[in-house]
Amino acid sequence: MKKLVIIGAGMASGRALERLIDADPEAYDVTLFNAEPRGNYNRIMLSPVLSGEKSYAEIVTHDDDWYAQNNVTCRFGEPVTGIDRDRKVVIGTKGEVPYDKLLIATGSAPFIIPVPGHDKPGVIAYRDLDDTNAMINAADAPGKSAVVIGGGLLGLEAAAGLALRGMSVTVIHLMGHLLERQLDPAAGYLLQKDLEKRGIKVHCQGATKAILGEDRAEAVLLEDGTVYDADLVVMAVGIRPETRAATDAGLDVGRGISVDAQMVTSDPDILAVGECVEFDGQLFGLVAPLYDQAKVVAATLLDQPAAFTPKELSTKLKVTGCDLFSAGDFADGEGREDIVFRDPSRGVYKRLVIEDDQLKGAVFYGDTSDSNWFFGLIRDGEDISDMRETLIFGPAYQGGSPVDPLSAVAALPRDAEICGCNGVCKGQIEDAIAGGATDLGAVRAITKASGSCGTCTGLVEQVLSVTLGDDFKMPAAQSICGCTDMTHEDVRRMIKSQELKSMPAVWQECGWKTSCGCHICRPALNYYLLADWPLDYKDDPQSRFINERKHANIQKDGTFSVVPRMWGGMTNPAELRAIADAAEKYNVPTVHVTGGQRIDLLGVKGEDLPAIWADLNKAGLVSGHAYSKGLRTVKTCVGTDHCRFGTQDSTGLGIKLEKKLWGSWTPHKVKLAVSGCPRNCAEATCKDIGVVCVDSGYQIGVGGAAGMDVKETERLADAATEEDAIELATAFMQLYRENGKYLDRPYKWIAKVGLDWVKERVVDDLESRKALVERFELSQSIYRTDPWAEHVKERAESYQPLANLTLEAAE
Amino acid sequence: MTDWIDIAELNDVPRRGARVVKTAHGCVAVFRTAEDEVFALDNACPHKKGPLSEGIVHGKAVTCPLHNWAISLETGSVMGVDEGQVSTYPARVQDGRILLDGTFLRARAVA
Numbered sequence A: 001m002k003k004l005v006i007i008g009a010g011m012a013s014g015r016a017l018e019r020l021i022d023a024d025p026e027a028y029d030v031t032l033f034n035a036e037p038r039g040n041y042n043r044i045m046l047s048p049v050l051s052g053e054k055s056y057a058e059i060v061t062h063d064d065d066w067y068a069q070n071n072v073t074c075r076f077g078e079p080v081t082g083i084d085r086d087r088k089v090v091i092g093t094k095g096e097v098p099y100d101k102l103l104i105a106t107g108s109a110p111f112i113i114p115v116p117g118h119d120k121p122g123v124i125a126y127r128d129l130d131d132t133n134a135m136i137n138a139a140d141a142p143g144k145s146a147v148v149i150g151g152g153l154l155g156l157e158a159a160a161g162l163a164l165r166g167m168s169v170t171v172i173h174l175m176g177h178l179l180e181r182q183l184d185p186a187a188g189y190l191l192q193k194d195l196e197k198r199g200i201k202v203h204c205q206g207a208t209k210a211i212l213g214e215d216r217a218e219a220v221l222l223e224d225g226t227v228y229d230a231d232l233v234v235m236a237v238g239i240r241p242e243t244r245a246a247t248d249a250g251l252d253v254g255r256g257i258s259v260d261a262q263m264v265t266s267d268p269d270i271l272a273v274g275e276c277v278e279f280d281g282q283l284f285g286l287v288a289p290l291y292d293q294a295k296v297v298a299a300t301l302l303d304q305p306a307a308f309t310p311k312e313l314s315t316k317l318k319v320t321g322c323d324l325f326s327a328g329d330f331a332d333g334e335g336r337e338d339i340v341f342r343d344p345s346r347g348v349y350k351r352l353v354i355e356d357d358q359l360k361g362a363v364f365y366g367d368t369s370d371s372n373w374f375f376g377l378i379r380d381g382e383d384i385s386d387m388r389e390t391l392i393f394g395p396a397y398q399g400g401s402p403v404d405p406l407s408a409v410a411a412l413p414r415d416a417e418i419c420g421c422n423g424v425c426k427g428q429i430e431d432a433i434a435g436g437a438t439d440l441g442a443v444r445a446i447t448k449a450s451g452s453c454g455t456c457t458g459l460v461e462q463v464l465s466v467t468l469g470d471d472f473k474m475p476a477a478q479s480i481c482g483c484t485d486m487t488h489e490d491v492r493r494m495i496k497s498q499e500l501k502s503m504p505a506v507w508q509e510c511g512w513k514t515s516c517g518c519h520i521c522r523p524a525l526n527y528y529l530l531a532d533w534p535l536d537y538k539d540d541p542q543s544r545f546i547n548e549r550k551h552a553n554i555q556k557d558g559t560f561s562v563v564p565r566m567w568g569g570m571t572n573p574a575e576l577r578a579i580a581d582a583a584e585k586y587n588v589p590t591v592h593v594t595g596g597q598r599i600d601l602l603g604v605k606g607e608d609l610p611a612i613w614a615d616l617n618k619a620g621l622v623s624g625h626a627y628s629k630g631l632r633t634v635k636t637c638v639g640t641d642h643c644r645f646g647t648q649d650s651t652g653l654g655i656k657l658e659k660k661l662w663g664s665w666t667p668h669k670v671k672l673a674v675s676g677c678p679r680n681c682a683e684a685t686c687k688d689i690g691v692v693c694v695d696s697g698y699q700i701g702v703g704g705a706a707g708m709d710v711k712e713t714e715r716l717a718d719a720a721t722e723e724d725a726i727e728l729a730t731a732f733m734q735l736y737r738e739n740g741k742y743l744d745r746p747y748k749w750i751a752k753v754g755l756d757w758v759k760e761r762v763v764d765d766l767e768s769r770k771a772l773v774e775r776f777e778l779s780q781s782i783y784r785t786d787p788w789a790e791h792v793k794e795r796a797e798s799y800q801p802l803a804n805l806t807l808e809a810a811e
Numbered sequence B: 001m002t003d004w005i006d007i008a009e010l011n012d013v014p015r016r017g018a019r020v021v022k023t024a025h026g027c028v029a030v031f032r033t034a035e036d037e038v039f040a041l042d043n044a045c046p047h048k049k050g051p052l053s054e055g056i057v058h059g060k061a062v063t064c065p066l067h068n069w070a071i072s073l074e075t076g077s078v079m080g081v082d083e084g085q086v087s088t089y090p091a092r093v094q095d096g097r098i099l100l101d102g103t104f105l106r107a108r109a110v111a
């Protein structure tokens, strides 16, 4: 009999053996090496073992009897250390075995990030039974915590299992959302929400810096400074093919062991199968293709023709209660039609990607019952033109409900706050409707909902519409953009009352019709989220207009303008010299004194921005935010310092205001001015906030403008002291930030809510004023920084071309 | 014959963002979508030459930063009511690196 030696008793070689023995039990005398001290078990089922839903005995595929019956010589617990191809022997730690044919099936090795501390006890990977047992043991004592590094399939299964065993678990994930290779951001959001419901903390965009601890792992430190306690650290950041034996033997190895379609390596007597191989540039990490390979390997060993072809794959996560499915290519784009269905009440998200009348990809969350049917459509490239309209409802459709634009409001719980001003919940409105209030006026009269600032009017109407159905005619309201049926105001109320803290959260809970927004809604959402959740939400530069992304104004020729701040319009020779030097050094073609009391350097090349900023920073100059929906300038006049009419220190107050408010983001730009007397040389009466000094103190006006509309300010209040004036301006600013619609200047917003409503909150109610100022300060603890300095330090590289081929092309 | 030039790491371009590659005949914008596909187009809008690399990327399209024309990254054609066309270049990702077709880039220099 010919001798077959197999290295690795895992899932791939196990299936190959079954095939071989089934077809011809007499063909080979088989010796099976395995580094693990056991034979083939169902590795996939380690997660149920970890969670306690199964025992190891239940997942053994081949037990001792099976090997004995089939005359397989087992050398378990004995790693192979070498292959001598000249002598055709395999070298194990306990001796050599000669072969006629050799099958390498060594699987993969988990990847360990080489951060300081990665080799401490308590840091493990998740690959085999020993790892699983180590995790089970670590969870044995109560009150222990674990950190799982890696939010992919394995990491999440580990996290869910450890949580079920009572550990407090944190998942650190490098990317913006979980399972980013299998899911789009919308489905990733739902998954995160489900995991958080089980008490698992998820930290996305977290890069591990070190594992801390004396003799063993005690905590994990991230690049951003966060520290999480960890009695156990599980690294599940990826795998790479275990190719050491093949490489040492001189076989062709790329990322994996190279094989042809017959699974033969560069040596005709050596075959390979499983995760250790590379075929046609591809690696394999799921069992479905490995089983196909196993069939081919068995045939090749028996000299029968067979060829391996990779097939479409689908993914599921084995965490009970997190139903997700993804398959095919679900990137969107032109020529591709995206069909999105969201049911916020059930936490369901379904997305189909169609091209040329074929289903190309699918992502489901929350309801995966029909996933096999959809997977079949993708795999077989079936023509779906006939069922296009109803496809998303699945095979059993024929009568499924169309996407309801009001489903988001229908999904709100009774205690969801609809009217923030008067603290009215959805339930109270429903009760009023049940009591006979069938129009907006009646609901308003009974509950006060929408009776104050009025921005929740749309939501109240939607509650009416959901409750009364056809009996209520919805007035047409302008939605943000084609991605949603909701207005700016509705979406913002949802963000606040439902505590939506990420874009995918908004898209899901507000029933967005596209998978990930457009250039109109994304900047607005980015603003609302950072203004409402300054500590939780991370600003998304890619959802900002270029000016705010690069902190400079783009010009018609693609160059930029640079405007440093001159606090209150004051400057000095040193600053002017620095500006002059910068203008010369960077060949700035135009230097202009702006209408905002400062100097604009126009025509700076994008790639010079970090350098010119660094030079200006050195002279103490910071970004003037001349490009932002945020605080622009605070103009002042010379006031009591010099002017014979000056009544107060207008320059000083202007500088104080600018130092307080700078860096903050607002719905539209905000400009201030402080004039020293009613002659008003600083033009304070046409600013968003304008202060006119008088003998008795400060007159504070708001809602002025001098752009496309010219508007005189209206008096918000009179203040006796500078402190009062600053507090009033700050509280006004925050109220505008919290309630203004994106791209409404203050005068437009005040016209909607009424100046009285503003006064109630900013002037009359001292508690409310204080709270507004506190919330502003909280936000400023994040945003009162110079973005120029930050970009110079952290992202200067991103301003340079990706590559310069001018030299190459000239050759 | 394709002659793939290794340009940079995929992660050097932010998701839903772009960077430029300088060539002797102007800049080529390299875009990366949310789904990690890359596209290469002339960095000049057919309207008034706006630098497309500075636009907002959504789906497989970019909105020009100057006057909001939307351009398909796949075809280079202007979407919606406006009309126009930008040259596109073969681009792909392999092992986390961005590759552009050098033959094409040079052909562009001659054209």
Ligand code: SRM
Pocket: A553, A554, A555, A561, A563, A592, A593, A594, A595, A596, A597, A598, A600, A626, A632, A633, A669, A671, A686, A704, A705, A706, A707, A708, A709, A745
């Ligand atoms: C630089 C400057 C003109 C100058 O050289 O003096 C200027 C330049 C621009 N203004 Fe202005 N405005 C400038 C003072 C003004 C003023 C006067 C003032 O602030 O006292 C006004 C009228 C006052 C007001 O805002 O109510 C003004 C009303 C506008 C408007 C109309 C706003 C409105 O709500 O109606 C826009 C359009 C917009 O923002 O949407 C605008 C937009 C612009 C933009 C940003 C256009 C754009 O989007 O690219 C210009 C950028 C040029 C560049 O490349 O840098 N600019 N702009 C002034 C910069 C002031 C500063 O130091 O920051």
Ligand SMILES: Cc1cc2nc3c(=O)[nH]c(=O)nc-3n(C[C@H](O)[C@H](O)[C@H](O)COP(=O)(O)OP(=O)(O)OC[C@H]3O[C@@H](n4cnc5c(N)ncnc54)[C@H](O)[C@@H]3O)c2cc1C
Pocket: A007, A008, A009, A010, A011, A012, A013, A014, A033, A034, A035, A036, A043, A044, A045, A046, A047, A078, A079, A080, A081, A105, A106, A107, A108, A126, A127, A128, A154, A157, A242, A245, A273, A274, A275, A276, A284, A285, A286, A287, A288, A290, A318
């Ligand atoms: C926790 C977990 C959950 C999973 N869930 C799924 C899932 O839901 N769906 C799915 O499709 N896939 C899943 N997988 C992946 C799947 O288990 C693997 O794709 C599959 O086991 C790979 O089979 P293999 O035979 O190539 O390698 P393995 O099963 O890893 O077997 C390789 C064997 O070779 C041994 N070996 C390595 N080097 C040597 C040497 N030099 N000498 C001797 N022996 C050696 C190893 O000890 C190992 O026992 C999961 C994996 C894990 C770890």
Ligand code: SF4
Pocket: none
């Ligand atoms: S008025 Fe303002 S926006 Fe208009 S051209 Fe002058 S700088 Fe540009």
Ligand code: FES
Pocket: B045, B046, B047, B048, B049, B050, B064, B065, B066, B067, B068, B069
């Ligand atoms: S230059 Fe691109 S839209 Fe005008």
